[in-house]
Amino acid sequence: MYFQKIIFDFLLLLYIQNQSDGVNTYQHFDKGNLKNVYKMEQILVFTATYNEAENIEDLIISVFEYLPDTVMLIIDDASPDGTGNILNELSLKYKELNIIHRPQKLGLGTAHKLAMKYAIKNNFDILITMDADFSHHPKYLKKMVNLMQNNDFVTGSRYIKGGGQNYGLYRKTLSVTANVLARNLLGIPLKECTTSYRGFKVSILKAINLDSIQSEGYSFFVESIYSVCRLTKNIDEFPIFFSDRQSGTSKISKFEIFKSVLCLCRLFFNRIFPPKFQKEFQNHKQNFKKCPKCISSYQTQTSKNINNSNNQLSSNLATKFQCLQCGTIYT
DSSP states (O other): OHHHHHHHHHHHHHHHHHHHHHHHHHHHHHTTOHHHHHHTSOEEEEEEESSOTTTHHHHHHHHHHHOTTOEEEEEEOOOTTSHHHHHHHHHHHOTTEEEEEOSSOOOHHHHHHHHHHHHHHTTOSEEEEOOSSSSSOGGGHHHHHHHHTTOSEEEEESSSTTOEEOOOHHHHHHHHHHHHHHHHHHOOOSSOOSOSOEEEEHHHHHTSOGGGOOOOSTTHHHHHHHHHHTTOSOEEEEEOEEOOOSSSOOOOOHHHHHHHHHHHHHHHHHHHSTHHHHGGGSOOOOOOOOOTTTOOSOEEEEOOOOBOTTSOBOOTTSOEEEETTTOOEEO
């Protein structure tokens, strides 16, 4: 009898231990075993480059260090400093690194739009965009992926508690002013509206008529976040420290600032008179027709004029497209 009691106690102890191990395992996963989480999602990390030869290799190494199972897309606008050659060499080393070379500088906005269409066409679940100069540190990528599990859109923020930046007074004033104007004029419920360090559920990108986003430069970030916020309330932001670029020079010109102001005015007008604007935010079938010049599938509708062989403008009645990869405009 005593021997049976010992066996019973031993079996009971094993049962309790197994149950305890199961609970501990679940709790460990629930606390953020991000490797298990993001393996279930197909994630694309994107950045655009122009003269980033001093930064790009370290950035790629760092991205794959923090998110080893991700895919990375880089679009280079014919950088004269040799960035494209460095990318070609690195693509031989990293099989999950995809490079698109564009023949000229076609604008930051068109690069981001191309990345969005690339994510849709290739069936990714999450698109994360970031700068190539380490102002957006890859150490925040895991946090962003974790927040994306319950949100359609997430942005890294300099302007909530815990965030910050090391700008000089001039750039800080510009940044703060732009964010205050965007929040108040457009009703964006976030403190950070102008950064490109963002995560999108690709399902939300599919619902946007990306061709309706007209901005091509830095104002693209405001216009695209405005489009997202009109579709979903499942958005969030988390604190990051924005470091000014480690190497190279800033590409934000006074003309870009002027275009951003015009973009805010245009979007505010569309917000006040929404009937003409609402049709752009219905579920939208993305267009993947091929460019007649480079055969790329990434196009956008455009209102730009087209010169024919006689150097005369084509009819404004025709639907015009611009290739996001080579820049060709055609009907």
